Amino acid sequence: MNHFEIYKKMDDDVQAIYRSRLLTEILLSLNEGSKKLPQLREITGSTSQALIPKLRELEADRLIETKGREYFLTSAGKIVASGIADSFVTFWTINKFKHFWIRHYLEGIPSPLLKEIGCLYESEVLKDRGMKILNVYNNQLKMLKEADHIYGISSAVTEGYADSISERVKEGIPIELIVPLHVAGELKLSPYVEKLAALKNHENFKLMVMDEDIKVGLIVTDKHLSLSLYKKEGIEYDISTCLLYTSDAADD
Structure with a gap:
C-alpha cells in the first residue's frame, strides 16, 4: 500500500x-x-x-x-x-528558504536527509557578498576549527578543507566523513593521498565511501550545521551559498 x-x-x-x-x-x-x-x-x-x-x-x-x-x-x-x-x-522550512531551494539541485540529497529537512528551520542563508568573496568557505573552515567533533558528507574537496580536517584529526577530534565515488577518486591523487596516508593510524578518523551520486555538502559539529548544494542544473557545486545553523550552546 x-x-x-x-x-x-x-x-x-x-x-x-x-x-x-x-x-x-x-x-x-x-x-x-x-x-x-x-x-x-x-x-x-x-x-x-x-x-x-x-x-x-x-x-x-x-x-x-x-x-x-x-x-x-x-x-x-x-x-x-x-x-x-x-x-x-x-512546510515552514521550505517556505522560509524557498529561494534557496529553487536555485539548487535537490535530487542529489539522500532520502534520509530530505526527511529531516525541517530540522533546518532555525538556520540562516549565508552568502558571499561584495568583498566577502570567501565568506561561506571561511565560515565553514571556522566551524571545523572550533568543533569538538565533526561529521560530514562531502561531494567536493579542496586543500583548505583537507588541511583543516587533517589538523583536527591530529589534535584528537573525532571525525567521520562520507564521500561519493568521484571524491574518493580525487583523494587517491596528490596532494590528498599523502594527507590521507598521514592519518591512517588515527583511530578517531573514519572515511566512508558511498556508491551513490551524492550532491550535497554537509558539515555537522557540536556547535554548527552547514548545508551546501549544487546549483540548479546539478553540474556545478555552489561554494558561495549555504544554510547555516548555530546551536544555542555556541552562543554561550
Whole structure:
C-alpha cells in the first residue's frame, strides 16, 4: 500500500485534525507537555465550551488522556502529534528558504536527509557578498576549527578543507566523513593521498565511501550545521551559498 492509498483510507481522520484549528493546536500544545484547561484556553484563545468537545473527541480516539485536571498525550497521541509538528516544521522550512531551494539541485540529497529537512528551520542563508568573496568557505573552515567533533558528507574537496580536517584529526577530534565515488577518486591523487596516508593510524578518523551520486555538502559539529548544494542544473557545486545553523550552546 502506497502513501496515497493510506491517505485515502484515513481521509476522514486526517482531515478532521488538519481542518480543525483547535484539534491541531491542542495536539501541538500537548506535544510540549501536559496542560490544564485554563492553559489550553490561554494558548488557543478559545473558550472552555469550544475546547471541551474537541478534548473529548481526542480522548475517544485514544490520542489524549486526563490525570487529575491535566491533559496528556497517550503513546499513540505522541506519535501523531510529533508527525503533525514535523509536517508543519517542514512546510515552514521550505517556505522560509524557498529561494534557496529553487536555485539548487535537490535530487542529489539522500532520502534520509530530505526527511529531516525541517530540522533546518532555525538556520540562516549565508552568502558571499561584495568583498566577502570567501565568506561561506571561511565560515565553514571556522566551524571545523572550533568543533569538538565533526561529521560530514562531502561531494567536493579542496586543500583548505583537507588541511583543516587533517589538523583536527591530529589534535584528537573525532571525525567521520562520507564521500561519493568521484571524491574518493580525487583523494587517491596528490596532494590528498599523502594527507590521507598521514592519518591512517588515527583511530578517531573514519572515511566512508558511498556508491551513490551524492550532491550535497554537509558539515555537522557540536556547535554548527552547514548545508551546501549544487546549483540548479546539478553540474556545478555552489561554494558561495549555504544554510547555516548555530546551536544555542555556541552562543554561550
